[in-house]
Amino acid sequence: MAESMKGLKRTHRCGELSGANVGETVTVMGWVQKQRNKGGIIFVDLRDRSGLLQIIFEESDCGADSFAKAEKMRSEFVIAIVGKVEKRAGAVNENLATGDIEIRAKETRILSEAETPPFPIEADSKTKEDLRLKYRYLDLRRPDLQGNLILRSNITASIRRFLTEEGFLEIETPILGKSTPEGARDYLVPSRVHPGTFYGLPQSPQLFKQLLMCSGYDRYFQIAKCFRDEDLRADRQPEFTQVDMELSFVDVEDVIDVNERLIKEVCKDAIGLEVSLPLPRIKWIDAMNRYGSDKPDTRFGMELTDVSAVVSGSGFSVFTSALENGGSVRGINAKGQGSMPRKKIDALVDFAKGYGAKGLAYLCIEEDGSYKSSFAKFMTEAQLADLVKAMDGEKGDLLLFAADKTNIVWSVLGALRLELGKQMGLIDDNRFNFLWVTEFPLLEWNEENNRFVAMHHPFTMPMDEDLQYMDSDPGRIRAKAYDIVLNGVELGGGSVRIFQSDVQEKMFEVLGFEKEDAYNRFGFLLNAFKYGVPPHAGLAYGLDRLVMLLVNADSIRDVMAFPKVKDASCLLTNAPDVVDGVQLEELGIALNLKEEATE
Structure with a gap:
């Protein structure tokens, strides 16, 4: 039967103890990794997020009650141990941070018993991913995944610290916004209060962060959740996290400067990697001609x-x-x-x-x-x-x-x-080659729609010397746009934004937007621009990708706590799922599903 903590307080995590604690009486708590019964002596490997620690039970020290509990312990039992830190009597485990010490148990409590898990809780699991994702709460106990998520937390803390010291303000923008489809599909959320209308979940905070520049906040950042209803690839998620920023009174060089120093700081803090500045740069056309890619792997x-x-x-x-x-x-x-x-x-x-x-x-x-x-x-x-x-x-x-x-x-x-x-x-998997790709085309021709579309988004500023081609040769125009690439993966991208109303109207014209249509989609931004807008620019990183590359993981799913699979479903919660008919009725929604053909 499980016991309560009854006033026990944990004094240390497992991995925090060392030879310096020898002789101290400590209280540790965690999960049983393994129990080995050698007859009159029992060894238990105790695990928490900080690492493993060996506990030794001898009936003459811990008493019959504690020894009986140790005999009962199995993998994933949750236990609390009070005992004395000692130097290991047996061989030192060189592969373990706590490999030269052990805890001699004096008091034992079984806080929770566990069924046999469906797969071993161990690093570098060979268990199929679908099974691990179904039991993600168990999968997340694995030390390699815990290490990834701890590093992710440290990276976001480092980013926040650096940007705050650089004068950025962390400001949250809405999740429920206006659907402005131009690129990937939006996820839509029906409104009960306004029947027949929908919110769009943000693909990025783009419009709101530009509004913040209009509002005089000068330097903004956000660790932002974003959503895209795309046809999924194996390593793409319907929801992801951006490190999003925007700066006023800047041009390309200012954005690159602050972000190079951010990269240097984060890499040093996260994995001890020394990044030499300035980072290499290559123009888009040269990247395509030399590597056939706008995110070239230069290793x-x-x-x-x-x-x-x-x-x-x-x-x-x-x-x-x-x-x-x-x-x-x-x-x-x-x-x-x-x-x-x-x-x-x-x-x-x-x-x-x-x-x-x-x-x-x-x-x-x-x-x-x-x-x-x-x-x-x-x-x-x-x-x-x-x-x-x-x-x-x-x-x-x-x-x-x-x-x-x-x-x-x-x-x-x-x-x-x-x-x-x-x-x-x-x-070489041990190399980290950062690269700026600059001077992207402003527009690309969409044969399906027979018109130009924005390569980044319709608020990207053209290169000053290319403004002359807006009417005569739009495909020739280069953008003040820049991507940051690491080892052939696009980490993030950004651009200087259009802030002159005449240039923005011309951009919409080239993209085939009627003025009325442009105002229907983006009127709240265009109206704000009538009241004094500073020159501004920004950039957004994919946090999931950044962490994946720094920990050398195979997939972004390895650095996300609860990822979805290729078809955008969650194997743990079975989302998405059907909802109660009453909920649909309240929203004024009737389903018209096509029945799957049956043989």
Whole structure:
């Protein structure tokens, strides 16, 4: 039967004790990790969030009652122990922070008994994730997950401390707001008081933080919950956490400066990582041309090479037709992979097709200098030699080429570069390569809607020198936008905001918004701009991604307490779920669900 604490007070967490406490009488509490009965002596490993501690029970010391309780203990029992800290009589456990001490139990209480858990509570669990997420409260007892969440807490504390010292004010913005769909779908919340109307959950606090700049708060930040009703990928969550900020009377350099110093501080506080400033920068167009990605992983080379000019006169129609249609031909050099079996090359071709390629051309440079290729017969010896030279090809190399619209070529080779980097062991998991990507395109063409859409959002300021192209060539305009990238993952992004009403109206015009439509969606912001708005800029980080990368976790689910799975459901609570008909009636909602086809 479970006992109460009866006035007992914990004096230490398990991992807080050390040789300095030898001789002290302490009270510790936690979960039984393991019990080992050696006959007249029982050893119990006690676990709490700080670590493990060995408890030793001998009947002559602890008494018959405590010894009987120790005999009964099983994994995950919750216990309280009063005892004396001693140096270990047996072998020291070098792998344990408390491995040179143990507690000799004097008093024992079983606070809660436990059923046998459905999987072992241990680090680096091999249990399937779906089962662990169903019993997430047990999964969260694992020391590696607890370490991740403790580090997450330390990171947010470090962020708050730094930004507060830099003069930022932490201000909360609404969760129930206006739906302003322009990009991902909003999660909608029906209003009972205003029948037929809906709130939108925020995809970011963007509009409210700009309003705060209009209100004179100068420097704002928030650790903000955000929501996006997107088609999910394996590592995307419907709700996530942003480190959100906005600054007044600044330009690009000011935002980059404060955020570089924030990154340096957080990395030092969190994992002892020394980050050298200033961080490297690359313009968007150069990132795409060199890496095929606007979030390049710079821990290894294998950069893209544009060989369009070299192959323009070849007889290979795949290359020439791509060029005639305004595309390009680019390649990557997988150094030393010239002997790759055809089966593996075919697998790379299939991989490339998954990113939109119609195929993948290859050329293996044999050790004797000859070529094995899917297209060599369509080119002269001189053309092949020029191509190999352009690709910096050497004996034993594998050259891979994509030919299509340039955006497809970038996508294909960018993904292929990362895949080969993993296969070839080129990526150092112990490196942390930060990078700013700047001067993004302001707009991108949406073929489905036959109009330009904002690459970031419709409040992003164009580069001053590109304002002249707003009417004549909108696709040419660069934005005062910047992303911060770590090891090929976009950590966050931001921009200088439009604060002149004439530029904002022109932006809406280019995006195809009628003035009335723009005011229906964003009127509360546009009206605020009539009353004096400072130049302002901001940035938002994905906190989940930042923590994931700093702890070298495989997934953002490993750094979130209660994540959802790929279909946006929660295996622990079974959300989303049906609701009572009375609730729907109060909201004036009638369901019109399509019945699933049955065989």
